Amino acid sequence: DAGVTQSPTHLIKTRGQHVTLRCSPISGHKSVSWYQQVLGQGPQFIFQYYEKEERGRGNFPDRFSARQFPNYSSELNVNALLLGDSALYLCASSLEGQSRYGYTFGSGTRLTVV
Amino acid sequence: ILNVEQSPQSLHVQEGDSTNFTCSFPSSNFYALHWYRWETAKSPEALFVMTLNGDEKKKGRISATLNTKEGYSYLYIKGSQPEDSATYLCAFRTGNQFYFGTGTSLTVIP
Numbered sequence: 589d590a591g592v593t594q595s596p597t598h599l600i601k602t603r604g605q606h607v608t609l610r611c612s613p614i615s616g617h618k619s620v621s622w623y624q625q626v627l628g629q630g631p632q633f634i635f636q637y638y639e640k641e642e643r644g645r646g647n648f649p650d651r652f653s654a655r656q657f658p659n660y661s662s663e664l665n666v667n668a669l670l671l672g673d674s675a676l677y678l679c680a681s682s683l684e685g686q687s688r689y690g691y692t693f694g695s696g697t698r699l700t701v702v
Numbered sequence: 703i704l705n706v707e708q709s710p711q712s713l714h715v716q717e718g719d720s721t722n723f724t725c726s727f728p729s730s731n732f733y734a735l736h737w738y739r740w741e742t743a744k745s746p747e748a749l750f751v752m753t754l755n756g757d758e759k760k761k762g763r764i765s766a767t768l769n770t771k772e773g774y775s776y777l778y779i780k781g782s783q784p785e786d787s788a789t790y791l792c793a794f795r796t797g798n799q800f801y802f803g804t805g806t807s808l809t810v811i812p
Contacts, residue, residue: 592745621800623802628804629804630706630708630791630803630804630805631746631793631802632802633800633802636798636800643798644797644799644800645798646799678745678746689748689751690736690748690749690750691736692748693745693746693747694745695744695745
């Protein structure tokens with residue numbers, strides 16, 4: 589059974605551009621969460637979706653948005669990219685919205701904004 | 703924004719040594735405390751999810767305790783092995799928000 593898959597693995601964008609990151613959860617998992625990890629810091633929570641509805645939002649500007657599709661995959665969109673958006677973006681899935689078993693993470697998308 | 707602090711930031715131990723590190727979090731509005739192990743070039747791997755004050759969990763040589771009243775959790779590794787080398791992250795959950803610490807980087811020297 590495939591784990592959490594994220595695409596692309598690496599991405600280089602220019603300031604002001606838009607980016608879309610994708611995540612496919614483990615089969616049967618209905619919740620997807622997104623995190624941003626900047627070098628030297630712990631992952632910062634961006635969004636959680638469960639059953640296609642937003643269940644949580646971290647302290648990120650409106651340039652960040654996400655959605656979850658009927659097949660439970662998810663996209664994270666970032667508009668008007670800034671240099672400070674350069675980070676590793678992690679996706680995590682769980683069976684339910686508030687997992688008693690922890691979350692399963694993907695390997696991340698490394699975004700570089702130049 | 704809540705503060706979740708982990709200490710020490712990094713740790714070097716000899717193979718066979720036992721070690722422990724700390725995660726401190728707010729004692730109010732507690733829902734759960736997660737521990738993850740994150741090896742270089744891999745995905746974070748869930749170790750424990752702890753929800754009740756006084757919880758103790760164990761997986762092989764790794765164990766964890768939880769004190770929600772004073773806002774801390776300890777992770778213990780008994781008889782460290784080189785394969786234990788990784789960053790250990792804790793994450794505090796309150797409501798629908800999840801806050802990670804910056805991690806403790808453990809290096810086990812053969």
